Amino acid sequence: MDFSLSDDVLAYRSKIRSIVAETVTPDVIDRMHTTGTFDAPELNRALGTQGFLERATPGLGVGDPIELWVLFNELEKAGAPYDGLAVALMIAGVVNLLGTDEQKERILPSIISGEALVCMGYSEADYGSDVASIKTRAVKDGDEWTINGSKMWTTMAHEARWLILLTRTDVDLPKHKGLTMFILPMDTPGITVDPVHTLGTERTNATYYDNVRVGDDAVLGGVNNGWRTMTSVLAFERGVMGGSNAAIPLLRHFHDWAQEIGIFDQPITRERMARAAIDMQVASLLTQRSAWIAASGGSPGLEGSMTKVFAAEAYQRISRWTQETAGPLGLLQFHESGAAGEGFVEYDARHSPVVTIYGGTTEINRNNIAERHLGLPKSR
Ligand SMILES: Cc1cc2nc3c(=O)[nH]c(=O)nc-3n(C[C@H](O)[C@H](O)[C@H](O)COP(=O)(O)OP(=O)(O)OC[C@H]3O[C@@H](n4cnc5c(N)ncnc54)[C@H](O)[C@@H]3O)c2cc1C
Incomplete structure (x- = not known):
């Protein structure tokens, strides 16, 4: 190849x-x-x-x-x-x-x-992995839909012009089948946004929907077809558009810092850096496959899960050992004097666990691989 x-x-x-x-x-x-x-x-x-x-x-x-x-x-x-x-x-x-x-x-x-920008409103406070159980309701009312409910983790809601919103439109159908996705402007009356700050620095939001009214032109992908619309987004979200080589800036900063303080030539440092670089190369190749499939008109649902599991765990592993190696200096933040890797060591140790959660947790992606690739029975 x-x-x-x-x-x-x-x-x-x-x-x-x-x-x-x-x-x-x-x-x-x-x-x-x-x-x-x-x-x-x-x-x-x-x-x-x-x-x-x-x-x-x-x-x-x-x-x-x-x-x-x-x-x-x-x-x-x-x-x-x-x-x-x-x-x-x-x-x-x-x-x-x-x-x-x-x-x-x-x-x-x-x-x-x-x-x-666009933000994604599908997770709710009690429904992240089990997103098919969400409760936010959209009810047809004449020519319009009225939406009520709340979402959690609506990242970029404070910046976005558009929102995609997963709602329940039919309570009598099985949970995956009664869902509809809408796409609507964020300045539609009835939407409010509250900031949520996370361990990994990134700001996300809680969003609230109070009698939000939209027309049929806001339905994305068909009424009661929201599960398909959402899985199409997820297929692009996992391991396709970034998020899989996140340790590279860390390694660059760690490398310079290790040289500066004189530990770069130690065999343990070199071995760990080599292992980290190999992991990032593997993650890069996996991402090339997922991105290629997406850009060629395919849906890398499975390949993206494989990429995300490997890359997110590698990032977390690399962040841990850089912080262990740096000792107390790895706890200092950006702009603090003496911070290892100019503060990236501390930042990435906080940021890397978060990458194993958003876009579907590592466990959920493992389930996906187990069921769809290895043919193992469903765990739920
Ligand atoms: C920084 C950040 C940004 C985010 N941005 C967005 C966004 O823009 N839009 C959006 O809609 N959502 C967003 N999310 C939400 C994200 O998708 C959910 O956090 C994620 O799906 C996990 O859901 P949960 O937090 O409810 O955890 P839970 O689903 O409660 O999971 C808790 C634990 O149980 C495990 N678990 C749950 N079910 C299973 C199972 N069946 N088998 C094995 N283990 C299981 C999980 O792996 C996890 O370890 C974001 C989250 C974060 C942290």
């Missing part, structure tokens, strides 16, 4: 690198860590203006399918705040796959220009 990139893809990568170098400045990275909002509007717009977001949207992309991986791999290696962008492109892919022509015309231009 030849994994080398073609000349066209290398040219694409160098354009992405220039945009990243221009827009992801140290101030932008600092802002991400200070505010907890993992988004950079200046980066999104620069990529959108040059057509790179349209090109990276699954189903819309006109370039080599590997470009989807190249884009997010470059953002990830740079430590860029790209979570908002990744979610926006996932939803753009699903609108393109399941949306009506009218929805595509109304919604997609704002996303692929880099102007608008």
Whole structure:
């Protein structure tokens, strides 16, 4: 198998690198860590203006399918705040796959220009892994739907222009079958947003829906077909658009710090760094497969689970040993004098466990692999 990139893809990568170098400045990275909002509007717009977001949207992309991986791999290696962008492109892919022509015309231009973000409202306080049991209700009322309920972990709700919202529309059907997904503007009356700050720095939100009224044009993917719409999003969310090489900025900072304090030449440090680099290379190859499938019109539901389990556990392993190696200096945060790896050691030790939770926990992804790949019986 030849994994080398073609000349066209290398040219694409160098354009992405220039945009990243221009827009992801140290101030932008600092802002991400200070505010907890993992988004950079200046980066999104620069990529959108040059057509790179349209090109990276699954189903819309006109370039080599590997470009989807190249884009997010470059953002990830740079430590860029790209979570908002990744979610926006996932939803753009699903609108393109399941949306009506009218929805595509109304919604997609704002996303692929880099102007608008989308947030995902499906988890609720009591229903994360068991999301099919959610309670937020949408009831048809004349020509409109009325939505009432609340969501937890609606990341980017405070920045997004659009929201995809998973609701229960039929209480008499089995739980997976009575769900409908809506896509609606975040400024629709009746929506409120409360901040939730997490261990891993990233800000997320609790969101509340009080008699929110929308028309049929907000239904995404068909009434009572919400499970399919949601699994289409999840297939793009796991191990496709970043999140799988997260230890690379950490390793870069740790490497420089280890040289500076004179432990880089110790065999234990070198061995651990080599193991970490190998893990990141494996994660990168797994991501290439998932991203390629997504960008070629497929749905990497299973491959994405494999990528996410391996990559998230590797990230956590690497973060743990860098912190163990750094000792007390690994507990110091950004801007504290003497902080190991300029504070990245401390940050990644907090951030890496969170990656094993969002987008489906490691246990849920293991279940997915066990059932769909190994043919083991259902655990639930
Ligand atoms: C930072 C962050 C951002 C997020 N962003 C979003 C977002 O934008 N939109 C959104 O809708 N959601 C979002 N989520 C929610 C995320 O998808 C859920 O947290 C996740 O699915 C787990 O659900 P839970 O938190 O309710 O945990 P639970 O489902 O209560 O799980 C608790 C534990 O039980 C285990 N467990 C549960 N069921 C099983 C089972 N069947 N087999 C084996 N083990 C099981 C889990 O693996 C976990 O270890 C985010 C979460 C975080 C932390």
